[in-house]
Amino acid sequence: MAHARTRKPSVLIIGTGFGGIGMAIKLRQAGFTDLTLLEKAGGVGGTWRDNTYPPGAACDVQSHLYSYSFEPKHDWSRKFGAQPEILEYMEACVRKYQLEPHIQFNQAVTSATFDDHSNQWRVVTETGDTFSADVLITATGQLNRPAMPNIPGGLETFRGGACFHSARWQHHTELRNKRVAVIGTGASAIQFVPEITPLVGQLELYQRSAAWVLPKPDRPFHQFEQALFKKLPLWDRLYRGGLIYWKNESRALAFTRFSWILDLFAHQARKEARRWVTDPDKLHHLIPDYRIGCKRILISNDWYRAVNQPPHVNLLTDGIARIDETGIVSETGEHRPADIIIFGTGFRASEFLSPIHIAGREGLTLNDAWTNGSKAFKGISVSGFPPNLFMLYGPNTNLAHNSILFMLESQYRYVLSALDALSRYPPGAAMDVREDRQSRYCQVVQRGLEGSVWDAGCSSWYLDEHGRNTVNWPGFTFSYRFATRSVDTADYQFLDPVNA
Ligand code: NAP
Numbered sequence: 001m002a003h004a005r006t007r008k009p010s011v012l013i014i015g016t017g018f019g020g021i022g023m024a025i026k027l028r029q030a031g032f033t034d035l036t037l038l039e040k041a042g043g044v045g046g047t048w049r050d051n052t053y054p055p056g057a058a059c060d061v062q063s064h065l066y067s068y069s070f071e072p073k074h075d076w077s078r079k080f081g082a083q084p085e086i087l088e089y090m091e092a093c094v095r096k097y098q099l100e101p102h103i104q105f106n107q108a109v110t111s112a113t114f115d116d117h118s119n120q121w122r123v124v125t126e127t128g129d130t131f132s133a134d135v136l137i138t139a140t141g142q143l144n145r146p147a148m149p150n151i152p153g154g155l156e157t158f159r160g161g162a163c164f165h166s167a168r169w170q171h172h173t174e175l176r177n178k179r180v181a182v183i184g185t186g187a188s189a190i191q192f193v194p195e196i197t198p199l200v201g202q203l204e205l206y207q208r209s210a211a212w213v214l215p216k217p218d219r220p221f222h223q224f225e226q227a228l229f230k231k232l233p234l235w236d237r238l239y240r241g242g243l244i245y246w247k248n249e250s251r252a253l254a255f256t257r258f259s260w261i262l263d264l265f266a267h268q269a270r271k272e273a274r275r276w277v278t279d280p281d282k283l284h285h286l287i288p289d290y291r292i293g294c295k296r297i298l299i300s301n302d303w304y305r306a307v308n309q310p311p312h313v314n315l316l317t318d319g320i321a322r323i324d325e326t327g328i329v330s331e332t333g334e335h336r337p338a339d340i341i342i343f344g345t346g347f348r349a350s351e352f353l354s355p356i357h358i359a360g361r362e363g364l365t366l367n368d369a370w371t372n373g374s375k376a377f378k379g380i381s382v383s384g385f386p387p388n389l390f391m392l393y394g395p396n397t398n399l400a401h402n403s404i405l406f407m408l409e410s411q412y413r414y415v416l417s418a419l420d421a422l423s424r425y426p427p428g429a430a431m432d433v434r435e436d437r438q439s440r441y442c443q444v445v446q447r448g449l450e451g452s453v454w455d456a457g458c459s460s461w462y463l464d465e466h467g468r469n470t471v472n473w474p475g476f477t478f479s480y481r482f483a484t485r486s487v488d489t490a491d492y493q494f495l496d497p498v499n500a
Contacts, residue, residue: 009134009388009422010034012123014109014356016099017046019139019392019408021090022068025097026412032419036131037099038123040108044094047143048087053169053188056195057083060187060216060299064240065248065403068093072236074229080218104131111357112136114386119430119497121388134430135422137415138356139392142471143347145355147461149183153323158341160326165343166192173340177201181328181338183320185211189344190298194306203313204336206320206328209295209458210288212269216299251401252476255293259453266292276304282315294458296400346461353391360386373468377438377491378484380411381418387430387495388422390415396445397480398462398471400454406477414484421487428497437491448474 011032013020016039027035043049051057059066063081067073073089081089094100107125114121114136121136146165148155155163162173166188180200182189185207197203221229229236254261270287277283286307288295307315319331327337358366360382369384376382379397380390392411399407422431449455449469454462462471473480 007427008032008034009419010132011036011135011137011419012121012131012133013037013137013139014112014123015039015046015139015141015144016044016094016103017048017139017141017144018090018405019046019141019411020137021093021099022405022408023137023139023392023412023415024099024102025068025070025093026416028097028099030416030419034133035102036133037103038107038109038125038131039103039105040126042105043091044103045087045090046141047167048083048090050144050167051083051169051188052171053166053192054171054195055082056191057188058191059083059086061248061403062244064236065244066405068405069240069409071096072229072233072240074233074236075226076221078218078220080216104129109356111359112386112389113359114388114430116362117498119387119428119495134428135388135390135419136386137390137392138353138394140353140356142393142398145348146343147346147348148343149345151183151320151323153329155323155341157325158323160341161339163341163343165345167347175199175340178339179327179337180204181206181336181341182344183341184208184344184346186344186346187211187296187298188346190300190303192342192344194300194302197306197309197313201312204316204328204338205307205314206316207285208317208319209290210286211295211298212266212288212292213272213298213300213303214265214269215272216301218301245402245406248402249476249478255400255454256448256452256474259291259293259456262291262293262453265297273304277308279308279310282307285315285317290458291453291456293400293453294456295460295462358386358389360384360389373464373466374470375438375442377433377441378414379473380414380484381433381438381492383433383435383438387432390418395470396442396449397473399473399477402477407473407480410477410481410484414487417486418492421489421492422494425494426496430495430497431492432495433492445474 008031011027013023016037020037024037059081062079063076067089071093077085109123109125112121112123121133123131146167162170164170175196176199178200179202181204182193183206273283273286277286307313321329321331327335329335353366374395376391376394379394392408397407452474454469454472462469464470
């Protein structure tokens with residue numbers, strides 16, 4: 001304690017999506033100057049850079065809340081911002097807070113190793129470059145690695161025009177008058193399918209499970225509303241923090257405790273489907289057979305209309321047996337030719353940091369530590385091996401009811417508080433969360449998830465291969481904020497470097 005640091009620790013952040021950008025802003029504001037952000041792509045934005053599918057890519061959380069509280073944008077063009085506007089906002093934040101000099105683009109991290117002697121992280125990227133830092137913060141998101149289904153035949157067999165995932169949209173591929181097969185009917189597909197149906201010659205929509213889809217209460221903001229938000233920042237704050245936040249927050253109880261409330265929404269979704277879908281067979285298949293909320297509830301105003309379109313949109317539910325050179329063969333043996341196959345099959349959300357080889361104390365890797373499922377203290381720190389590693393949007397911090405930016409901002413505060421605690425120790429010190437604290441915390445989280453609607457028996461990306469929900473936070477976002485308000489140093493052990 002006597003030899004507290006005279007300099008702030010150096011910090012390395014992996015990723016420049018919402019997590020990384022906001023963390024970097026907060027670190028700069030707190031006086032951290034030795035700051036590097038490694039970005040695997042050539043631009044910032046994370047999922048909002050990658051998901052550019054034809055107009056339609058948009059957020060299902062209201063823009064005023066899906067933006068930093070410390071950087072309000074008063075002139076959102078509509079209630080639910082579309083991808084280009086969200087990406088523009090993120091780029092504007094990077095410019096305003098002068099983060100560019102700290103960012104190294106096209107540096108995909110392959111490994112991060114903690115050196116027990118120096119208590120420093122050594123990070124290696126695909127280009128072979130290495131970086132060192134006292135503290136490593138991962139901001140790699142949960143939705144950045146496309147999940148490609150393991151369908152026999154696979155992509156290699158298909159000899160048609162093109163075959164791509166929705167998060168890697170090939171904009172040069174002409175869809176006009178083509179026979180297009182779409183696999184998956186999740187959050188991405190319900191956004192791009194309505195956009196492409198007017199163009200394509202034939203659309204074969206392969207649905208494994210139906211989605212619960214509610215109307216999207218979206219509309220453009222009038223100029224006077226934007227002016228009011230700008231002139232009266234207090235009103236902007238009230239709108240964000242008072243109206244939208246609490247409206248969204250009230251839904252937490254429905255997901256975790258009183259799932260009967262969700263039945264009211266199921267009724268609304270059924271009504272909406274019946275309103276637009278005239279084909280009884282399609283209507284039957286579009287109504288899910290699992291509890292509403294078990295998978296993410298989707299919002300759209302044009303999904304049912306798009307699927308209903310006879311005769312060129314086919315809804316296929318008989319399962320995919322294989323992909324061959326010219327199309328898709330269903331489990332009933334029917335071959336349907338396709339010129340283009342689009343995968344709307346989602347992301348590998350529960351694998352977290354797995355493509356990055358992270359080795360902590362005594363060479364233990366994160367994959368070793370997580371063989372029985374990913375666990376983290378407050379979703380941020382992992383005990384036992386990587387001291388001075390902080391994860392943003394880690395295990396059990398995802399939401400089904402509110403804005404993930406609220407969770408991220410809680411995490412920024414917690415990380416800053418941890419770095420503040422660390423700076424009271426001699427240079428080179430490292431902090432490692434205690435195993436018993438982490439176990440107790442994870443037990444409480446898992447207990448909180450028991451009986452939640454995500455436990456209702458459907459398969460979803462919230463559950464890992466062991467059927468454990470490692471993705472969602474089981475309650476209110478304000479309770480997470482309270483839990484992460486500051487670091488309790490008793491939760492951590494502080495380690496001197498071996499050579500100190
Ligand atoms: P998703 O919700 O996981 O949907 C994937 C779809 O692909 C599901 O319909 C799934 O069926 C299907 N699928 C997967 N493997 C398949 C296979 N082998 N054969 C047939 N179908 C298969 O993925 P996503 O639509 O890309 O969305 C992922 C998440 O990204 C969302 O939940 C959301 O959090 C986020 N997102 C958000 C927005 C937004 O508006 N903010 C927009 C897009 C995405 P099953 O249901 O049967 O597994």
